[in-house]
Amino acid sequence: MLRFSANLSFLYPDLPFLDRFRAAAQDGFEAVEYVSPYDQPAEAVAEILNETGLRQALFNLPAGQWDAGERGIGCLPDRREEFQEGLKTAIQYAKxxxxxxxxxxAGIAPTHASHAELEAVFVDNLSLAAAMLADEGILLVIEPINLKDIPGFFLSHTDHAERLLERVESPNLKIQFDLYHAQIMQGDLIATFKRLHDQIGHIQLADNPGRHEPGTGEINYFNVLRAIEDSGYQGFIGCEYTPLAGTSEGLHWMQPFR
Structure with missing residues (x-):
C-alpha cells in the first residue's frame, strides 16, 4: 500500500498554513511536507503535528530569499557560510x-561562474550536510527540477544527480525523484524509477501539463504508482501539485492506492 504526504505549500491554498494540517488530516493524509517551516516557531508546528497525528515527511534546507526568486543556495560560491548556518537551523527544526x-x-546557476566551479561548491556543501545529518539520523536528498519552471536551475536531470551522489560518496545522500519534473526533462518514468530505485530517498508527484493532480494530464499515474508499489518503496509520496478544482474535491485519484 502506498503512503501519501500532503505538500502544504501547494494543497489547501485557501487556508492559513497551520489550518492546512487539520484539513490534510481530515482528508486521510498520514504525513505532510512543504517548502519551509522557518517562518513558524518549530514548537507551534510540532504542536499541530501532535494534535492531528500527522508525521513530518520532509522539508527543505533554507533556500535563500524565496520571495525574491531564489530557489536554493547549495551551488552558490558566495553563500557557503549562509548554507552552513541554514543547515544548523534545519537540523534544529528537524529534531x-x-x-x-x-x-x-541546488539553486539557480549564476552566469558568472563555470559549471565546474558550481559543482565543486555543491559537492562540498552536500558532503558537509550529509555527514552532519547522518550524525542526527536524518537523510539528505537532492531534487532535479525542470528548466521550464525554474530556468537556469543547476540540477535538472537524474543523470546529474547520480554523478553528484558518486562524487559525494555518502550513503546518507539520495535523490528526491519528482515525477512531474522528470516527465518534463526526460520522461521514461517507470524505467528511470526502476533503475534508480536504490538511490531514491523521496518521491513527489504532479501531472503534466499544468502541475495539477494525477489524472488531469499526460502521465499514466495508475501504471507509474503501481510500479512504485510493486517495488516495495516504503517512503511517503509527496503530493506537490496545484489542485484544479479544490484539494479535497480532487483527491479521488488516490483511492485505488490507499
Missing part, C-alpha cells in the same frame, strides 16, 4: 518536528 529527511535545493 523538534521529528523529520527524517531534508531536501537541499
Amino acid at each position: 523538534v518536528l521529528e523529520c527524517p529527511k531534508l531536501n537541499c535545493l
Whole structure:
C-alpha cells in the first residue's frame, strides 16, 4: 500500500498554513511536507503535528530569499557560510518536528561562474550536510527540477544527480525523484524509477501539463504508482501539485492506492 504526504505549500491554498494540517488530516493524509517551516516557531508546528497525528515527511534546507526568486543556495560560491548556518537551523527544526529527511535545493546557476566551479561548491556543501545529518539520523536528498519552471536551475536531470551522489560518496545522500519534473526533462518514468530505485530517498508527484493532480494530464499515474508499489518503496509520496478544482474535491485519484 502506498503512503501519501500532503505538500502544504501547494494543497489547501485557501487556508492559513497551520489550518492546512487539520484539513490534510481530515482528508486521510498520514504525513505532510512543504517548502519551509522557518517562518513558524518549530514548537507551534510540532504542536499541530501532535494534535492531528500527522508525521513530518520532509522539508527543505533554507533556500535563500524565496520571495525574491531564489530557489536554493547549495551551488552558490558566495553563500557557503549562509548554507552552513541554514543547515544548523534545519537540523534544529528537524529534531523538534521529528523529520527524517531534508531536501537541499541546488539553486539557480549564476552566469558568472563555470559549471565546474558550481559543482565543486555543491559537492562540498552536500558532503558537509550529509555527514552532519547522518550524525542526527536524518537523510539528505537532492531534487532535479525542470528548466521550464525554474530556468537556469543547476540540477535538472537524474543523470546529474547520480554523478553528484558518486562524487559525494555518502550513503546518507539520495535523490528526491519528482515525477512531474522528470516527465518534463526526460520522461521514461517507470524505467528511470526502476533503475534508480536504490538511490531514491523521496518521491513527489504532479501531472503534466499544468502541475495539477494525477489524472488531469499526460502521465499514466495508475501504471507509474503501481510500479512504485510493486517495488516495495516504503517512503511517503509527496503530493506537490496545484489542485484544479479544490484539494479535497480532487483527491479521488488516490483511492485505488490507499
